[in-house]
Amino acid sequence: MTADLIFVLLALLTLVPAVWVAFSRNIVHAGFSLLLTLLGVAGLYAYLGADFVAVTQVMVYVGGVLVLILFTVMMTRVPQNGRPRHGLDRFVPAAVFALGVFGLLYKTITAVEWAASEGAVEPTTAEIGTNFITSYIFPFEYVSLVLLAAMIGAAILIRERRPEETEEPAAPAPETEEEVAS
Amino acid sequence: MEAMYAFFMDTAGMDEMAAHITVAVIMATIMFIVMALCAIIFTWMERKVAGFLQSRYGPMRTGRWHGWAQAVADMLKILGKEDIIPAEADKPYFIFAPLLVLLGSLLAWAAIPWAPGFVAADLDLGLFYIFAVTSLVVLGILMAGWASNNKWALYGAARGAAQMVSYEIPLLLATIPVVLYTGSLNTQDIVIAQQGGVLNWFVFRDPFLFIAFWMYFIASIAETNRGPFDMPETESELVAGYHTEYTGMRFAFFFLAEYANLFLVSMIAVMVFLGGWWSPIPGLDFAPAACFVVKGVLMVFLNMWVRWTLPRVRVDQLMHLCWKVMIPVTLVCVVGAGIWMMASGAVG
């Protein structure tokens, strides 16, 4: 009973801000709402007994990805107080993409046979580690290559952004941009 | 903790779930009170330490003996202050941000083992969990800066977030060699592994751990945004950084969170490197919690000593130190500790 109540609360914590993320007209508000959604998902992982994944969710998504998203949103020049442009040319591709993702997720959820866990759930970290060094050793090493690719991508971004940054006409308050730069 | 469970289940006749909830609520309440006390005591201590390091007295009047009641008086006064929400501010986020900062540090406090068995949330992933939830503080700071709609606040927040995420990496990496030795992330297990006197504390176990400890210490100063790394609040450039627009109780929450974070990183240092609740001499462990707190306060003192001695660094120096010195050194420590363990055959 209590467990069901906690599940419902966590699900609401995930879904309500998610709706706000989708419909908020202010892109920074959408970014901050994502915080509650991500925390709700972490709570659901903990609820299902996946402790390592839950903590990783908070660590990587809340601490890393969300900060990155917020920096990006704040970095872009936002027209009219953070309101993105709306129109059919944006709406159609977005709708197609969203429906595609939904279909894929739906297919995955219905295709997988979910095994209900029984009894006490064990801590998962050591098991994950064991999998890293046994059956998943090559995927594990590939992950480092993915990270390497991302790092090189970031380095290229620096080289391309640099000249653009100097050619950029001064922002509304030039001395303030200096300030951020220092 | 066990005694508390036994009391609520046997004497008060609760079932297991109710006992768990009651104990957790009691622990959380204790934690919040200790946190508030910390802020009061450390504010006074900070002013006294700053005073003595600069050949002056600091607060001397309130409460007669060395102005001991100064911080209490400040706290009472702040309760009666007007709560100003700027007209330009983004109200819901402005209100939520201080709570987020406070929650981030209080949630991390929950996994601190004060004494054997006395820990609010005894998680298998304790240490990892602590580092994960402190990332809420970064978001709280970003939210405060953005919602204030004030230039100083926004710059302070951006600097604070960039600094905190950068220094989180050496902080994390510096604790990994210790986890190599313990084989567990549970905060109690980490402390238990250091039983048996000062030489068994992880800081003195091998040279790489000794370096890792100092790397952790430097990163922890930056992580709490305190001098010489107090870029987000540089009063000469940014007025007060991300909490420029905050007044009254909401400002007090930021203040509380700053000292709560200071004590948090000090307690993590004690727990991971300095033997936790064990006394330096083996066999004298009659007051584990007191031992833990005393070591924590000594670390806080060290932190204050550094803050009031060294001048502030520049932003580029700050980033240089993190990315080009501390991250490579901590990576070497991780690998070095592993090789050392293998070579010396040390297990446990």
Next chain:
Amino acid sequence: MLEKYLPVLLVLAVAMIFAAVFLGLSFWLGPRRPNAQKNSTYECGIPVRGSTHIRFFVRFFLVAIFFLLFDLEAVFLYPWVLLFQPMLAAGQGIFALAEMGVFVLVLVVGFVYVWRKGGLEWQ
């Protein structure tokens, strides 16, 4: 698992209650005399100039990316670190070190590349 993480939820709840109590106390005790000057954005006493939400320096974005990469590395290190002792005891220490060594080395290559491209300079 649930009862292990239950205290976390309760700590959250208790903290919220305490925060609400303190905010309520201050709301009840404190004065409320707002005026236009007081509620305007603080800019050291001079009239506010320009918009607050200017663009951020691109460097912040890069710091966040690099943080994310190293954060992921640390996350992948943790399960391995927990297994190091048992593997040492089983005489597989070299294998354990080599596996993580390869993982870290690949990242170090990227790190050195970014360093040499000047990705770590703040200016």
